[in-house]
Amino acid sequence: MTSCTIITPSEVRLMLLARYELALIDLREEAPFALAHPLFAAQMSAGRIEMEIFDRIPRKDVPIILYDDGEGLVDDAAALVLSLGYSDVRILDGGLQGWRDAGYELFQDVNSYSKAFGELVEHCRHTPSLPAERVRQLIETNANIRIMDARRFDEYKTMNIPTSTSVPGAELVLKAPALAADPETTIIVNCAGRTRSIIGTQSLVNAGIPNPVFALRNGTIGWVLAGQELETGQQRQAPEVSAADQAAAAQRARETAYRAGVRHLIPSEADILAQDKSRTLYRFDVRSPEEYRKGHIPGYLNAPGGQLVQETDMKAPVRGARILLCDSLGSRADMTASWLAQMGWEVYVLDGGFDVQLEQGDYVGPLPLHIEPLSISLTELDRLLASGPYTLIDLATSREHRKGHIPGARFALPIELGSILSSKVAEGPVVLTCPDGRLSRLAAGRHRAQLNVYALAQGTGGWTDAGRALASGLENPLSEPRDIYKRPYEGTDNAAEAMQAYLDWEFGLVEQLRRDGTHGFFVI
Numbered sequence: 001m002t003s004c005t006i007i008t009p010s011e012v013r014l015m016l017l018a019r020y021e022l023a024l025i026d027l028r029e030e031a032p033f034a035l036a037h038p039l040f041a042a043q044m045s046a047g048r049i050e051m052e053i054f055d056r057i058p059r060k061d062v063p064i065i066l067y068d069d070g071e072g073l074v075d076d077a078a079a080l081v082l083s084l085g086y087s088d089v090r091i092l093d094g095g096l097q098g099w100r101d102a103g104y105e106l107f108q109d110v111n112s113y114s115k116a117f118g119e120l121v122e123h124c125r126h127t128p129s130l131p132a133e134r135v136r137q138l139i140e141t142n143a144n145i146r147i148m149d150a151r152r153f154d155e156y157k158t159m160n161i162p163t164s165t166s167v168p169g170a171e172l173v174l175k176a177p178a179l180a181a182d183p184e185t186t187i188i189v190n191c192a193g194r195t196r197s198i199i200g201t202q203s204l205v206n207a208g209i210p211n212p213v214f215a216l217r218n219g220t221i222g223w224v225l226a227g228q229e230l231e232t233g234q235q236r237q238a239p240e241v242s243a244a245d246q247a248a249a250a251q252r253a254r255e256t257a258y259r260a261g262v263r264h265l266i267p268s269e270a271d272i273l274a275q276d277k278s279r280t281l282y283r284f285d286v287r288s289p290e291e292y293r294k295g296h297i298p299g300y301l302n303a304p305g306g307q308l309v310q311e312t313d314m315k316a317p318v319r320g321a322r323i324l325l326c327d328s329l330g331s332r333a334d335m336t337a338s339w340l341a342q343m344g345w346e347v348y349v350l351d352g353g354f355d356v357q358l359e360q361g362d363y364v365g366p367l368p369l370h371i372e373p374l375s376i377s378l379t380e381l382d383r384l385l386a387s388g389p390y391t392l393i394d395l396a397t398s399r400e401h402r403k404g405h406i407p408g409a410r411f412a413l414p415i416e417l418g419s420i421l422s423s424k425v426a427e428g429p430v431v432l433t434c435p436d437g438r439l440s441r442l443a444a445g446r447h448r449a450q451l452n453v454y455a456l457a458q459g460t461g462g463w464t465d466a467g468r469a470l471a472s473g474l475e476n477p478l479s480e481p482r483d484i485y486k487r488p489y490e491g492t493d494n495a496a497e498a499m500q501a502y503l504d505w506e507f508g509l510v511e512q513l514r515r516d517g518t519h520g521f522f523v524i
Helices: 009-017 046-056 074-083 095-101 112-125 132-140 153-158 169-179 195-206 219-225 243-260 267-274 289-294 305-310 331-342 378-387 398-403 414-422 438-446 459-465 496-507 509-516
Strands: 005-007 022-026 064-067 089-092 145-149 186-190 213-216 263-265 281-285 322-326 346-350 391-394 430-433 453-456
Touching: 009 022, 046 074, 046 414, 046 438, 064 074, 064 095, 074 089, 089 095, 112 195, 112 305, 112 331, 112 496, 112 509, 132 145, 132 186, 132 219, 145 169, 169 186, 169 195, 169 243, 169 305, 169 331, 186 195, 186 219, 195 213, 195 243, 195 305, 195 331, 213 219, 219 496, 243 331, 263 267, 267 281, 267 322, 267 346, 305 331, 322 331, 331 346, 414 438, 430 438, 430 459, 438 453, 453 459, 496 509
Parallel strands: 005 089, 022 064, 064 089, 145 186, 186 213, 263 346, 281 322, 322 346, 391 430, 430 453
Antiparallel strands: none
């Protein structure tokens, strides 16, 4: 047992009500987390702490409260977090059951408080919407409409409403006026379910776009439940906009952010804010991943604005922290900030700042100091493949593994690797891999005392870089793939009952927020 402080559910609730900084961390995998958790809990698998914690919890002395639901994850996780330099690690008394026994509210699904906030926005502002059947009629009669899909582009490509164009949420105020230049054109915003449709539609309303604007009621779920067909594989994206449209969007977004209480900083002021070590500060670049890779301000992580509003718990698990956003055009940061402010965050927008030496490429997060693993090259792996016996273990997420893995690799949860290795499931040498090789190197280093455990140099990415084909699916796994919650609104193979149950859950979120009482949201 660690020497960490035990904290009661009532003390955690008081911290939330008083808006103290805290990170309430659920150590379970995503699938069980999605069944029940406190409103402001953030899921961080005990097996991936070293990969995630430095970026997700950047201040080392912030209160971190750990819990599970009786799986026995807390003690080892607490010891690990302390060893990584965090000084205020606490354990929730009784875990999830203790929260339940205290009579406090439990929420389902993922990104729960962002979705609950979206429902509150619709409830307070009566965000206009149209049912799927009516939208189909408008399409079939060639009505003067523009359908804009507010999800990520990769989600859009998977399945979309016929005739729609991909305009990720933070881009709507910037790009909708050019796509619907005629103010008589009706704009219809959709996502897969409800939240991004509501937030996207209300963004256009809040920013004063002159067009009639409606959400597609219940998104692609509502479309499918109405018995209507979706398109797949589409590539329609909103074009770049003119300087005049950029300026108009920046003005609209700035006024919207002002009404929400967003504050603006010049770079020198932002530097002073970053020096305040008594508060957690998240710094996000809300532009698209493509723009971010071309050049970004050092120290800012990429979090496209629409997704940041949707997945705030994943990007910023420290409730009560400060958030600073940047955007080379301004409008995307201001619209994103307007929503985060209404969700109870102390949020700032950086004015300018892109005139420095920009970094290029994707951000690569820090790793803790670790034992260097025994590694194996592709050539050496080929010899194993030919001679055997060996076991190749893939520590990717089950979603990544299903999408593509080295042929013969077996999926395993990182948290279960120790028991897998000690159970003699593996015969002969064991080779660990993952998409970029980082997690598998950490894990192989931890088990270096077992001389037959190796990390594949460069991981699965090295395999593909060498022009080698990947296998897909999930065959002969070593762990149950409970790390990923199957969202009822993703993909094209969801049961109608699951989709309807998801909508029914969303409809009940406003009342659940009222019962919980800790949210601190407001709606402009």
